Amino acid sequence: MSAATASRVLSGRGPASKAARQRVAAAATELHYVPHAAARALATRSGTRIAVAVGGQTPHTLNDPYVGRVLAATAKTAAAREVGVSLHWLPLHAPDELARLAENRGIGGVILVNPTKPALAAVPKSLRGRIAAIGIGSRDVPSFDVDNGTATTRVVQHLLAGGRRRIAMITGPPWLPCTHRAVTAYHRAVDQAGTPPRLVPGDFTAARGEAAATEIMTRWPDTDAVFALGDLSALGALGALRSAGVDVPGDVAVAGFDDIAFAALSRPGLTTTTNPVEDIAARAATAVLDRRRSSSLTFYPSTLVLRESA
Amino acid sequence: MSAATASRVLSGRGPASKAARQRVAAAATELHYVPHAAARALATRSGTRIAVAVGGQTPHTLNDPYVGRVLAATAKTAAAREVGVSLHWLPLHAPDELARLAENRGIGGVILVNPTKPALAAVPKSLRGRIAAIGIGSRDVPSFDVDNGTATTRVVQHLLAGGRRRIAMITGPPWLPCTHRAVTAYHRAVDQAGTPPRLVPGDFTAARGEAAATEIMTRWPDTDAVFALGDLSALGALGALRSAGVDVPGDVAVAGFDDIAFAALSRPGLTTTTNPVEDIAARAATAVLDRRRSSSLTFYPSTLVLRESA
């Protein structure tokens, strides 16, 4: 029984007789053998382990319900394939961080969450086929994202149908392509209805949502609906409005995006539109693990969730 | 210039002349050299990279605001030391998973989050000095946790001071030592006040909080306060109560634990008690990276945050 044979059966590659297979399996379980991931990565020069790289201004971005959902879903599919998950913060101002990550081996694939354009541009060729992006919808890299254009249109139409005529929008970070898609859809929808566009930049955080709502009510006091890209911002806005004595949904309707768990927990319940992140993350994980270069841009449908706030 | 010399200056270990140091540094930056983590781990037989292992029934536990805070804080201190973070789910029924993790090298330290007793017992000796636990408060392994005994006492006393006399508690999972500490403190506090103990088991989730609140109001309709270990459960309870037409805090006061971001966002705002997880996680990360075996059990103070719900 040589190391070569053992390696063949344990890694499942190469020929091995039934007898050898059984002997190795028996020995492995008896000795509680665990392959040395580093050695394997070194020899194979292509680690297993999928890296989730989250873009953002501070490491604090990692603490976000959206990211939490991505992580849980990724960890689940990763565990099923017996690979690990590592977590990385991709500073907005250091796009080459991704290249370092890739060179630093041990990783078999990368899932980018909300990366900047420069970060996408800096994707090293060595990562081809083992990288996917979610939360952006870009063509530079295989992407999986929610169809937030259609979703935005539907939300705005719902608000219009409810009699709202001055609908403000709290956007996502300007450096995200998905922000542009949503903003475009928003513009088209309000233009079509002949109602004025009111845009305030956001960053997906609750704090920014609060500030943005205050800003909106100051600049345009007659606003009767606020749509925030991201439930966190929507909930922040909702809180700020109610603290200011504004009745929701009486005076102002509030709608969010993503349908995070807290959207249902808030009072009034937050009207929002789903984001099937779990599916998306699972698909992205599978794609990078299988080195599929397919499907450069896939959009997942979002469905409107009506609660009390709008 | 040999590989040996380069290795010495890059890893900062061993002697090297000033000239050599500079030449290596220059070459490294020019070539965008990134050390191969796997090779290094193999040679050193002690990887860098800190593993966060979260105990729980399903991978879904990874998606929890508490865990999110731990991850963000860990990633921050890890990034400052140029080490990676990997994420693991520690199934409740597979305590040896931790041993596999340890053998699977590449990791320099482990932070256990809410591990079970069997998992703690299964900690391999090879991990001595590079492991720490948070969220449990155990002596089996260096632990950093919030002082939830004192915090619980203070919450109950606050509820009593507010005139509440039938205070129910939604606990944490029974397999967590911290649940016992809090339950003990709760018992002592209500006994002292001569009010009846009302315990319902929880698991930190919002769904369980809702169910528990319903259960409480069914079994003990005259309950006038609910204290949940974990804001998620408290918010779930709060939602269920209000849906049942119960006025909060008029009829029933609700208090939580942890002071997650949503505690402030909810209406009424959730009265809770802080959990300095960020500090705790940072300290735990530093401890494992520095291989400190010190401080077997450190408790961090919690402060009461009064909002509208209690």
Place this chain on the structure above:
DNA sequence: CCTTGTGGTGGAAGCGCTTCCACGGGTGGG
């Protein structure tokens, strides 16, 4: 019976790094 194939096997090289060790050329003291 010998040839040509086949599936299974072990030897050995090598993945990129660290670290032991032996060695050379400086310095200071005798």
Place this chain on the structure above:
DNA sequence: CCCACCCGTGGAAGCGCTTCCACCACAAGG
């Protein structure tokens, strides 16, 4: 002036695995 000493250096081994390749034994065909 020579020796002992020490700092800085490069050669080489080895971390645990994979994988190429040569090899053997056997089965099937001529």
